[in-house]
Amino acid sequence: MKKLINKPENVVKESLEGLGLAWPELIKVNLEPRYVYRADAPVKGKVAVISGGGSGHEPMHVGFVGVGMLDAACPGEVFTSPTPDQMYEAAKKVDGGAGILFIVKNYSGDIMNFEMAADMLKGEGVKVESVVINDDVAVENSLYTQGRRGVGTTVLAEKICGAAAERGYSLEKVAALCRKVNDWGRSMGMALTPCTVPAAGKPTFELAEDEMEIGIGIHGEPGRQRMKLKSADEVTEMLAEAVIEDLPFKAGDEVLAFVNSMGGTPDIELYIVYRKLHQILESKGIKVARKLVGRYITSLEMQGVSITLLKLDDELKELWDAPVKTPGLRWGI
Amino acid sequence: MKKLINKPENVVKESLEGLGLAWPELIKVNLEPRYVYRADAPVKGKVAVISGGGSGHEPMHVGFVGVGMLDAACPGEVFTSPTPDQMYEAAKKVDGGAGILFIVKNYSGDIMNFEMAADMLKGEGVKVESVVINDDVAVENSLYTQGRRGVGTTVLAEKICGAAAERGYSLEKVAALCRKVNDWGRSMGMALTPCTVPAAGKPTFELAEDEMEIGIGIHGEPGRQRMKLKSADEVTEMLAEAVIEDLPFKAGDEVLAFVNSMGGTPDIELYIVYRKLHQILESKGIKVARKLVGRYITSLEMQGVSITLLKLDDELKELWDAPVKTPGLRWGI
Amino acid sequence: MAITKADVIKFLERAADLLRQNRDYLTQLDSAIGDADHGINMDRGFTKIMASLDSVKDKDIGSILKACSMALVSSVGGAAGPLYGTAFMYAAKVLDKKEEITPEELYQALRSALEGIQARGKAVEGEKTMVDAIAPALRAFEEKLQAGASLKEILQAAVQAAEEGVKNTIPMKATKGRASYLGERSIGHQDPGATSSYLLFKAMLDVVEEKGG
Amino acid sequence: MAITKADVIKFLERAADLLRQNRDYLTQLDSAIGDADHGINMDRGFTKIMASLDSVKDKDIGSILKACSMALVSSVGGAAGPLYGTAFMYAAKVLDKKEEITPEELYQALRSALEGIQARGKAVEGEKTMVDAIAPALRAFEEKLQAGASLKEILQAAVQAAEEGVKNTIPMKATKGRASYLGERSIGHQDPGATSSYLLFKAMLDVVEEKGG
């Protein structure tokens, strides 16, 4: 395992300390229990948007705390859901009196831990709404299973709901908006290489030099299919087709096209994928009204890419464009 | 070689096409010869700031074209200097009548190609100033050699000079400012893993599972020393000490601390390095007045990190804070 | 033969040891169909239990198990944290104020623990989870209990049933938890959570066997 | 024996072939002390020359070499592009309007080319660059020329001197170009640019030998 770390067991803690030292104007870091929160929290009268999940997906979530996005983020160990006390304490810290929105990715661990925190808070009279993001089309959707994983749409939901909260939307309205974003967003990812959880010390899976994994999860969970490495255009087609036909996205739709690096894939490759995605969408009469290209929801150093499409209306466009100032996403201020 | 590409020979072209499709509101892409330029160029009466170099270091340089930073960038093949016709054509396109500043990294190829372009432009009466960035303390500085490589300070110079040009600084003043940034900036990098130039198909160098390369160049050039892998804190100390003692940076100085990923190193590790750097600087009485943490000057998918320190005065701080809107760096607008 | 508070503490210590020894094994099982952290998670949780025992070890068994629940919930995370945390919490309720417990009370506590797991995780048998080790173990427990067997015999039967339950998860297709994302591809792999549940039964048996009960 | 325009074209074709064949070799040399692109760069440049020959092949030799210069400058990039581009430009000046050239004129053109390289790159012999192949080759060329040798003999001597020049770069410490960043660590490696220069001399010899001159 080759990483710039000290001890595996200190990775999350030291990284959070670094984040706090780097961005004192934006965020504060609480270490016991672990959460990152807006330096100016609580913002009176504003719905507080909180998310969290395993670490190793940075900038998501801790890098999205700040103005116009998250009020707090609760990082678990690498790829492990955070514990209820983290969400409970974070919520107490950032509660501005207008209620708390939990944005939860659909993993049984995340669901259960956020649920326990919500129960604790509700017991104390705090208004809490939880919205579960489950946008990964790689996973068969079924009433009889855990359902789809939450992936790329989470980033977009955090931005859009953060902007809505900043504008004074009520808790019910922010939660409804979050559900709309989840309903309108679809994703799928793939990996060229695995990643190594520091505490585990060896790669989560293995891929031969000429293989790739289609439909990979953001924790290195095996995907839909392992197959021979294909060209960027072919990979993009595979991912885009699966995503487009799932909603389905149709001619005349306006979308946000999000091309995301799993961590190790550099910009030069991301833009080759973006190029093809843009061409595919145009050829189908789907208009790319907004885009996001970069590393936003990662799996440590894994090489690979994910594609997320989000259908847009005027409300979503306006909220997407609203100013945001976080370590990981910033514009307008 | 595992990459999301189509054909090695099309990597730069297709990536530029993708960049252009993604950011039409900011930039335009010219393919023959290759350069990326501000969509609103030429800006009348403004000094045009142009840089360029081999591709593979994205977002530098093409990702830094836009408002408040570069007017144009000329990308060569991967890790290969661009050709003079690129800089010549780009300069003609963005010349607003106030002259052209070339920001050139100190590699013989870059120097010679920019020099040829400058000669061609001067022959036509265009005012051109060239400033060479040579901030890499890993390389011994000597009158009798090529001198130091240009690395991390280039990013800072492009931001600061871009802001100055936007504010109406004259060509002479922007060039003088650029020299000041170069004089006050120092960098050093290291690698955990090599990278693979697409056209070459295999890694530029090899490192054993327990080895790292200290003082690596951004093209995978061997560095000062190959040694056993050390902890993040030890690596940070090694880089920071070399950088600090070179200027030297002293107690009471204000600095911009820039922790840069070589491409494949994820945020979670970068912030562990930032943490230690911040602690080292504080312990020496050097004040971190500004910071930049992320992937800004990369070597494809190489894992590793570089540290750049830039001494700051009020002018540099103000120009650093000025609004910038490019694909790779954005704030304030 | 009654189970004393000292036995409960020994059980926790033995469980912590077993989970530490099987840390890599559990993690490896989880890497095949999950995210390669189950052993790390369980080890972290029981290390936390060990660290928090000192302040509660003089209280009643219910209080001790409640402290374990808090330790697990606040340190394990993932799916296993809330599930095992809830299990200990439900068991603690049954054993509230007890300084000693009978095999019958142990059975009631374990039943309650399983109810907690199912209330939290909504899994039934056959979904390739820890329930597939615990439910058969409890059936074996009950049978032997009613037949008047010794605690040692009871736990031997429970451990054996748990072990079979673990093996039975191999051909199952997961429909709960992270492994369910794999669909058909989850078939052929042993469930890590069922395996850690088996280890907890094994820890109980070890303590009773050592005691010579 | 005079060198015709057809010979010049054959030389360019042969050079393109040789550089294509040695693409990986040159790149590998560059990966040891540079950035692993020299073979790729040279191949790209001479491929561009081949593509641009059609439109100039009926003009004089000077014009052909000037077109080569433009092709190299606008396609090679790196250090080699300006250096070889300038070399061809300087050679073209000497051979302006010529339809045929004598060995003496060839010598003058090559001298001028070296001057161009040194004006552009500021390197002198001993700095571990292409100059270390070209300069000794031209000394051998001049010596044989003055001794009245045939063009074939002249070029054989030049190629041999270039080859020795290439070998002599191995123990040198680079003080120009990308390899100079390595300082002492550049010692022990053969310079890629010197090697490509040797190949250009070799291409000239091959054409003359084939012609039977």
Ligand SMILES: Nc1ncnc2c1ncn2[C@@H]1O[C@H](COP(=O)(O)OP(=O)(O)O)[C@@H](O)[C@H]1O
């Ligand atoms: N809904 C559920 N009900 C019961 N057990 C579950 C459920 N979801 C997951 N599990 C158990 O949890 C185990 C995984 O635990 P762990 O790896 O620690 O958590 P995570 O999956 O969040 O990484 C699985 O092997 C399974 O036995």
Ligand SMILES: Nc1ncnc2c1ncn2[C@@H]1O[C@H](COP(=O)(O)OP(=O)(O)O)[C@@H](O)[C@H]1O
């Ligand atoms: N200043 C110089 N003068 C003469 N030759 C040089 C000079 N700098 C570099 N070279 C030659 O260029 C070669 C490298 O060319 P190439 O790899 O194409 O360019 P780059 O170093 O920019 O990648 C070196 O091997 C050396 O022979």
Ligand SMILES: [Mg+2]
């Ligand atoms: Mg987990």
Ligand SMILES: [Mg+2]
């Ligand atoms: Mg090069």
Ligand SMILES: [Mg+2]
């Ligand atoms: Mg797991």
Ligand SMILES: [Mg+2]
């Ligand atoms: Mg080179």
